[in-house]
Amino acid sequence: MKAVRFHQYGEAGELRYETVPDPEPLGDEVLIRVRACGVNHIDVMLRSGELRLPGQQPLPHILGMEVAGEVIAAGPEVRQFRSGDRVLAAVVTCGRCRFCRAGWEQLCDDRRMLGTQLPGGYAEQVKISERGVLPIPPGLSFEAAAASRTSFATAWHLLITRGRLQAGEVVLINSASSGVGSAGVQIAKLAGATVIATTSTAEKAERLSQLGADIVVNYRLQDVAEIVRRATEGRGIDFVFDMVGGETLTRSLELLTKRGRLALCGAVSERRATVDLISLFFREIEIIGSTGSTLQEVERVLQLVNQGKLRPIIDRLLPLSQAAEAHRLMEQGKLFGKLVLVPDALLEQSPTSTGASSMRR
Ligand SMILES: [Zn+2]
Incomplete structure (x- = not known):
């Protein structure tokens, strides 16, 4: 063959x-x-x-x-x-x-x-x-x-099983135009969450909107933190879906509200990240690993x-x-x-x- x-x-x-x-x-x-x-x-x-x-x-x-x-x-x-x-x-x-x-x-x-x-x-x-x-x-x-x-089952395992996503929560999905990211957008919407999706081009942003993302951020041109702050009236987000790792993960943790969760199923850009542990325990933040399904x-x-x-x-x-x-x-x-x-x-x-x-x- x-x-x-x-x-x-x-x-x-x-x-x-x-x-x-x-x-x-x-x-x-x-x-x-x-x-x-x-x-x-x-x-x-x-x-x-x-x-x-x-x-x-x-x-x-x-x-x-x-x-x-x-x-x-x-x-x-x-x-x-x-x-x-x-x-x-x-x-x-x-x-x-x-x-x-x-x-x-x-x-x-x-x-x-x-x-x-x-x-x-x-x-x-x-x-x-x-x-x-x-x-x-x-x-x-x-x-x-x-x-x-792989994309839907991985996103389901992360959001629903590991992440315990609830209707009404605000989710940030990093690198949302990837296979697993675009699956995550659809599953989070199906679960009744509000979705903020990040991506790198105007064309991908348009397609994410068509998929149902409520807010799409072009991270090359826009300030993700500022948009999250405005969208949640300063409260912060409930959940981050990450597969990027590195500095993206570090910055995403700071966008979470108290008791927020960050779940990750990959580290495609950088496998190590800096975490402010004091901020983590004072705010009761959870970091959740998720693999496969x-x-x-x-x-x-x-x-x-x-x-x-x-x-x-x-x-x-x-x-x-x-x-x-x-x-x-x-x-x-x-x-x-x-x-x-x-x-x-x-x-x-x-x-x-x-x-x-x-x-x-
Ligand atoms: Zn076994």
Whole structure:
């Protein structure tokens, strides 16, 4: 099959489109023909070598953590799926450790993600244990499913489960035009919150307004603190959704009202930040870490997408062979929403059946 691999850590140009052996499903594994694979910031960090995770696959490495496709073969122990099923796959957990037993499988001691520990979806085929597979609701396209899984479920876990967001609260979403940020805007609105979104260009600001953000701040031109102060009549915000880290996180903490919460699911600009601890304890501020999501949360957000209550935002589809270009676009911050890779043969076959034009805004 064709796949994109990198043989050493480095620039986007290290991603090579090449022929590799087909995976063979064993035991409880299903073999999935990839129809769409979401590109995530973690892919860029793994490729550059900036992020190394326990149990990472040896080089050459196949990225791609969220895969939508159809089952084409199954190992002898597979019980729930069969050929032809439309499925979504990303991560397998052990089901036995204390975190899995408590329903917190995002913290599983033996969590194996496609594209990190397991060869991922930058390929024509992927194999994974059926425990890491969910059916795609009828009516949802492969591209929409691949674009929805990580961004909506991550934002849901952060805002609703970890962050306990309530109707009527004021939320600041940093870097709101990213995949997870734009998902956060939609979920916060659905929860009845008032959303202040930050972004870097007028065009992205316009699109965030269309998504439902109440106030959009262009942080390159405008003073975020001043706008927050005016919008909340000096009271401060209740909640910050951050994935930027560094100075952005430091400044955001100062915008919170007493008892405010800041939850983060990434640190894409800088992993260290300065925190004024005296200000933190006097105001009873909470800083909350949030990682991934549970399968239950994924099912919930897919339901909401299928009902039209959440709308996947796909910046563009690219052929798998252009994965390096996909990474450059992501590194340059030129995307609004998700970038999805589609195997070249499928894009060539049916350029209009991919659903991209109806979802691209
Ligand atoms: Zn576990």
